[in-house]
Amino acid sequence: MSNDINVNPGLRESATFDRTTMAEIRRAADSGIYDIRGFGAKRKLPHFDDLLFLGASMSRYPLEGYREKCNTQVTLGTRFAKKPIVIETPVTIAGMSFGALSANAKEALGRGASMVGTTTTTGDGGMTPEERGQSSKLVYQYLPSRYGMNPDDLRKADAIEVVLGQGAKPGGGGMLLGQKITDRVAQMRTLPKGIDQRSACRHPDWTGPDDLAIKIQELREITDWQVPIYIKVGATRTYYDVKLAVKAGADVIVVDGMQGGTAATQDVFIEHVGIPTLAAIPQAVQALQEMGMHRKVQLIVSGGIRNGADVAKCMALGADAVAIGTAALVALGCNDPKYSEDYEKIGSAAGFYDDYQEGKDPAGISTQDPELAKRLDPEDGGRRLANYLRVLTLEAQTLARACGKNDLRNLEPEDLVALTVESAAMARVPLAGTTWVPGQSF
Amino acid sequence: MKTIDLAESSIRELNQALHDQATECTEREWEVLNPKGQHNIACGLDQNLAVDIQGHAGYFCAGMNKKAHVVVHGNVGQGVAENMMSGTVRVKGDASQAAGATAHGGLLVIEGNAGARCGISMKGVDIVVKGSIGHMSCFMGQSGSLVVCGDAGEALGDSMYEVHIYVKGEVKSLGADCIEKEMRAEHIEELTDLLNRAGVDEDPASFKRYGSARQLYNFKVDNASAY
Ligand SMILES: Cc1cc2nc3c(=O)[nH]c(=O)nc-3n(C[C@H](O)[C@H](O)[C@H](O)COP(=O)(O)O)c2cc1C
Numbered sequence: 133m134s135n136d137i138n139v140n141p142g143l144r145e146s147a148t149f150d151r152t153t154m155a156e157i158r159r160a161a162d163s164g165i166y167d168i169r170g171f172g173a174k175r176k177l178p179h180f181d182d183l184l185f186l187g188a189s190m191s192r193y194p195l196e197g198y199r200e201k202c203n204t205q206v207t208l209g210t211r212f213a214k215k216p217i218v219i220e221t222p223v224t225i226a227g228m229s230f231g232a233l234s235a236n237a238k239e240a241l242g243r244g245a246s247m248v249g250t251t252t253t254t255g256d257g258g259m260t261p262e263e264r265g266q267s268s269k270l271v272y273q274y275l276p277s278r279y280g281m282n283p284d285d286l287r288k289a290d291a292i293e294v295v296l297g298q299g300a301k302p303g304g305g306g307m308l309l310g311q312k313i314t315d316r317v318a319q320m321r322t323l324p325k326g327i328d329q330r331s332a333c334r335h336p337d338w339t340g341p342d343d344l345a346i347k348i349q350e351l352r353e354i355t356d357w358q359v360p361i362y363i364k365v366g367a368t369r370t371y372y373d374v375k376l377a378v379k380a381g382a383d384v385i386v387v388d389g390m391q392g393g394t395a396a397t398q399d400v401f402i403e404h405v406g407i408p409t410l411a412a413i414p415q416a417v418q419a420l421q422e423m424g425m426h427r428k429v430q431l432i433v434s435g436g437i438r439n440g441a442d443v444a445k446c447m448a449l450g451a452d453a454v455a456i457g458t459a460a461l462v463a464l465g466c467n468d469p470k471y472s473e474d475y476e477k478i479g480s481a482a483g484f485y486d487d488y489q490e491g492k493d494p495a496g497i498s499t500q501d502p503e504l505a506k507r508l509d510p511e512d513g514g515r516r517l518a519n520y521l522r523v524l525t526l527e528a529q530t531l532a533r534a535c536g537k538n539d540l541r542n543l544e545p546e547d548l549v550a551l552t553v554e555s556a557a558m559a560r561v562p563l564a565g566t567t568w569v570p571g572q573s574f
Numbered sequence: 575m576k577t578i579d580l581a582e583s584s585i586r587e588l589n590q591a592l593h594d595q596a597t598e599c600t601e602r603e604w605e606v607l608n609p610k611g612q613h614n615i616a617c618g619l620d621q622n623l624a625v626d627i628q629g630h631a632g633y634f635c636a637g638m639n640k641k642a643h644v645v646v647h648g649n650v651g652q653g654v655a656e657n658m659m660s661g662t663v664r665v666k667g668d669a670s671q672a673a674g675a676t677a678h679g680g681l682l683v684i685e686g687n688a689g690a691r692c693g694i695s696m697k698g699v700d701i702v703v704k705g706s707i708g709h710m711s712c713f714m715g716q717s718g719s720l721v722v723c724g725d726a727g728e729a730l731g732d733s734m735y736e737v738h739i740y741v742k743g744e745v746k747s748l749g750a751d752c753i754e755k756e757m758r759a760e761h762i763e764e765l766t767d768l769l770n771r772a773g774v775d776e777d778p779a780s781f782k783r784y785g786s787a788r789q790l791y792n793f794k795v796d797n798a799s800a801y
Contacts, residue, residue, distance in 0.1 A: 165793055278695060281676065282657070283618055283638040283657070283659065284640075286638070310792055321716075322678070322716045324736060324791065327735075327791040327792060332695060336676055336694040336695045336713075337653035337656045337671075337694070338633075338672075343652070346614070347634070349613065350613070350634040353617050354617055354618030356589075356590060
């Protein structure tokens with residue numbers, strides 16, 4: 133890096149073989165096994181920062197902050213479920229497994245989500261009583277591994293999310309390394325303690341959309357058609373996946389872009405498979421619109437959502453709600469500089485830590501070590517998460533009002549412009565200051 | 575006994591009537607007529623009921639069963655008794671793919687043959703098949719027992735964990751990390767019990783046992799080709 137002040141400017145680092153690349157080659161040569169890590173894609177991708185809101189002026193008039201209402205409530209699962217879910221803010225908590233996360237962390241997520249009236253989601257490891265108890269609205273994931281899956285928990289859920297894939301690893305199954313398979317985790321998953329567990333990547337009892345339709349009908353039958361059924365896909369061939377998910381009978385579709393976080397996946401998978409969240413949303417919305425199902429089958433978008441602007445941009449592109457994983461963990465204390473010394477001891481640094489699979493998280497979140505887990509007080513964590521969710525909501529409202537919208541869902545692509553040609557093409561909005569949408573008009 | 579004729583009632587009506595028994599049990603014996611291969615028959619039961627299905631059933635018959643005793647007097651489609659927790663499911667005919675997939679408990683008896691992936695990801699169920707089973711059976715099987723009186727197809731027990739597999743006939747091939755294991759007294763005892771519970775008359779001594787070599791339990795460089 134030539135801008136690194138300690139390096140002689142005469143030395144030039146290769147852009148192709150930079151230090152991170154070389155370190156990985158050495159690591160591979162030492163160990164003989166691929167790098168497994170948590171977190172999401174770290175490379176720079178076209179993202180929401182590449183979009184701007186136009187705001188109101190002469191041709192649009194804005195709403196008064198605080199005085200004029202801007203609705204944030206969203207109802208999910210209006211298609212078939214007898215009991216759709218009403219969330220007070222369109223920001224939901226994404227599925228993260230007990231096993232990957234400590235019981236305290238799961239409880240904190242439930243507490244924070246409940247305080248602001250939104251949903252939280254189980255993960256690849258079943259439902260814990262702590263989580264059910266502290267989550268007023270809990271989505272139960274139905275995954276290929278079916279770890280801890282049982283009809284009692286299914287019937288306790290407020291919604292069911294059939295997971296086909298994740299943005300961090302579309303086409304891959306979960307991983308949980310031995311360090312985190314403690315007695316409780318092993319027992320919940322019916323696995324031997326301490327093994328390096330690789331979850332299945334395909335569902336065991338159905339293949340393809342026609343089978344999935346029957347599977348969804350089974351889940352509805354078992355729960356007497358009470359609760360909404362979501363389908364979660366990693367963003368790849370999103371246009372087609374969304375159409376097939378609607379055909380298979382989904383009430384809600386969750387599309388997770390490639391920036392989406394994970395607890396443990398091969399680095400090569402995280403960085404090289406899937407499409408950015410930004411590119412996936414217009415595909416999903418187009419598919420829904422063509423089927424006359426936009427807003428009837430709700431769309432939840434996740435993958436790299438950090439602030440209220442990201443939320444508002446997702447909604448403007450046509451999402452009904454968003455889900456957050458990594459950001460929620462950061463709100464709880466993940467990567468907090470107050471643990472700098474501890475991060476250094478395990479060869480990492482605050483702000484860089486991604487080895488969730490090792491279970492040594494100094495913040496006590498992605499761990500099963502009882503001593504580390506104690507560092508996260510679930511009540512305090514819950515409050516922090518609730519605060520953060522409130523900020524996201526307020527920020528999104530601020531932007532919506534500035535665009536003259538009295539409901540977050542009234543934001544529209546017309547409110548947006550893009551800063552780069554790439555993001556304009558992906559988000560299908562004009563490059564700022566032009567009428568040019570690459571690929572659509574010349 | 576209560577009879578529900580699926581020529582007249584819908585699957586929804588049938589399942590709701592059976593589910594209602596979980597809160598208040600008014601009738602223990604149920605008969606289902608004219609199933610005609612429909613899907614999701616008698617799934618999600620949660621009561622000690624005896625349900626006789628007079629004919630063929632489609633996918634996910636008796637899925638996620640708890641406590642109930644379901645007999646299918648015919649063949650079943652994919653995923654019979656998937657994720658069963660307890661109770662018994664008996665199929666008089668043949669079963670399609672993924673019979674007993676991910677099931678945690680109870681007993682699944684298939685009097686005919688079972689298709690591919692029988693007992694895939696099983697988590698504690700006991701499965702007894704009088705006939706033969708298809709390829710990739712017990713793939714990633716975690717716990718429970720799988721008894722096969724006929725033959726097993728290719729890649730039996732691939733990437734499995736702690737299931738006890740007993741096969742009387744020929745095994746076309748074993749999957750990754752699945753090996754033949756010694757039949758000790760405790761295994762003969764377990765198998766005798768399983769055969770008795772299933773009402774199958776076979777000599778336990780004529781079976782071979784298969785299980786995990788446990789070589790893929792932890793990542794090892796030497797196993798790279800298996801990942
Ligand atoms: C620690 C962790 C564990 C996760 N576990 C699961 C899981 O069990 N099932 C699942 O569908 N997704 C899982 N995910 C992915 C999230 O549900 C979500 O798709 C992703 O985190 C969204 O992207 P974001 O992290 O950028 O917000 C996990 C993510 C993280 C960070």
